[in-house]
Amino acid sequence: MKTKVKEIVFKNKGTSNFSFDLVDLESILDLRPKDHNQFDHHKISFYVIIIITEKKGLHSINYKNYKYKKGTIFTLRKNSIHKFVKSNAKGKFLVFTEDFAIQNSNKKENLRLFQLFNEMLSSPKLQLTNNDFDEIENLLQQIEKEYLELNDEYSAEVIRSLVQVLIHKLFRIKSEKNDNLKNHNYHLQFMKLQELVENECFESKKAVYYANKMGVTTRTLNNIVKNTINKSVKSFIDEIVILQIKRLLANSQLSFTEIAYKSGFDDPTNFFKYFKKNTRLSPKQFREDYN
Numbered sequence: 275m276k277t278k279v280k281e282i283v284f285k286n287k288g289t290s291n292f293s294f295d296l297v298d299l300e301s302i303l304d305l306r307p308k309d310h311n312q313f314d315h316h317k318i319s320f321y322v323i324i325i326i327t328e329k330k331g332l333h334s335i336n337y338k339n340y341k342y343k344k345g346t347i348f349t350l351r352k353n354s355i356h357k358f359v360k361s362n363a364k365g366k367f368l369v370f371t372e373d374f375a376i377q378n379s380n381k382k383e384n385l386r387l388f389q390l391f392n393e394m395l396s397s398p399k400l401q402l403t404n405n406d407f408d409e410i411e412n413l414l415q416q417i418e419k420e421y422l423e424l425n426d427e428y429s430a431e432v433i434r435s436l437v438q439v440l441i442h443k444l445f446r447i448k449s450e451k452n453d454n455l456k457n458h459n460y461h462l463q464f465m466k467l468q469e470l471v472e473n474e475c476f477e478s479k480k481a482v483y484y485a486n487k488m489g490v491t492t493r494t495l496n497n498i499v500k501n502t503i504n505k506s507v508k509s510f511i512d513e514i515v516i517l518q519i520k521r522l523l524a525n526s527q528l529s530f531t532e533i534a535y536k537s538g539f540d541d542p543t544n545f546f547k548y549f550k551k552n553t554r555l556s557p558k559q560f561r562e563d564y565n
Contacts (some may be wrong), residue, residue: 276302277360277535278304278317279315279317279355279521279524279525280310280314280316280317280414281316281317281318281319281357282316282317282318282319282332283319283320284312284319284371284547285364285367286493288531290314292430293370293371293373293374293435294368294369294371294374294421294430294433294457295368295369295370296367296368296369296417296418296421297366297367297369297437298325298361298364298365298366299326299363299364299365299366299367300357300362300364300369301516302358302367303358303361303363305359308496311357312341312357312358313357313359313360314357315334315355315356315357315524315525316355316357317353317354317355318350318353318354318355318356319352319353320352320369320370320371320372320393321349321350321351321356321369321371321372321375321387322348322349322367322368322369322371322446323347323348323349323350323367323368323440324344324346324347324348324350324365324366324367324368325343325347325365325366325368325414325439326342326343326345326346326347326363326364326365327365327366327411327473328344328345328363328364328365328510329343329344329345329361329362329363329364330342330343330361330363331359332359332361333348333356333357333358333359334356334357334358334359335348335350335354335355335356335393335398335399335516336355336356336393336398336520337355337361337520337524339563340398340399340401342363343401344407345401345402345403345404345406345407346399346400346401346402346412347399347401347402347444347460348399348400348490349391349398349400349444350389350391350398350560351388351391351392351393352372352452353519354393354398354544355378355525368412368437368440370418370437372387374434374437375387375434375437375441377434377436378434379438382443383438384456385462386445387441388465389445389455389458389461390441390444390445390448392465393480393561394468394503394510394513394550395452395454395455395461395464395502395503396454396455397422399448402447406447406480409443410440410443410444413436413443415437415503416436417433417436417440420432420433420436421433422509432438451474453504454502454503454504459501460497460498460502461502463488464498464499464502466488467495467498467499468514468528469485470484470488471484471510471511471514472514473539474487474512474520474537475514475515475518476515476518476537476538477538478538479511479512479538481495481496481507481508481511481514484507484511485547492507495507496558498526503518510525512552513531513552516552516553517551518537518562519533519537519549519557520564522536522537523557523560523564524548524561524564525563530542530545530546530557532554533545533557534546545557
């Protein structure tokens, strides 16, 4: 029987009142948590950086599977849905709240955080070269030493600074490989639009609806999306709608007809056609794949 996807809130496993945690990946893969199964889809309310240091495996993020190996980095923003796949891989799992990352930061630094972790701007997976990995691993060791060994009255600020350096370094590496991160003139408007669509996509799938919400023309809206991710605003909206529908299909007991109406379709037939057109799968096929 399907149950609603479990939402995991931040809970520091070691130091209390510290909005950051560092965990060995292998301990997560071996863990038997009481409140959720890490091998089932679950939603996170915090930010995560996964750094793979040994061996290979598979990780699912927002219903898409990603292969990984040594030097793979995953960046997951809050509200992402992911699940672990059993493996003997090793790595580090950095967990922190938004407040931890942006405290004492300026607007430009805050924007880097949201850009780096935004899967609409770039893939949540980053594969490092040996030189880049050595640099990131060295930084990781500094964080680990500060967190697990020193852990004194200065550690919170030192770790926060090191995490911000890590974010900037990963952003630099990502931006060298992804033009979407370089063309940042529209990023603030893009992320405002993204938040609107994620919250209201079942209310409307039309660009004019969001243009009116933002007080701009549909032409401006298209320019924002085109210049940021090189897609039309319609494709951008459809991508978000499909992800929200997938969440309902994979993590609820609602019937297909109920999901059709809930996601804003007047006719279930149009819902089936829309989903099949955008995924090449029927709703039934998708649900069976994630059963």
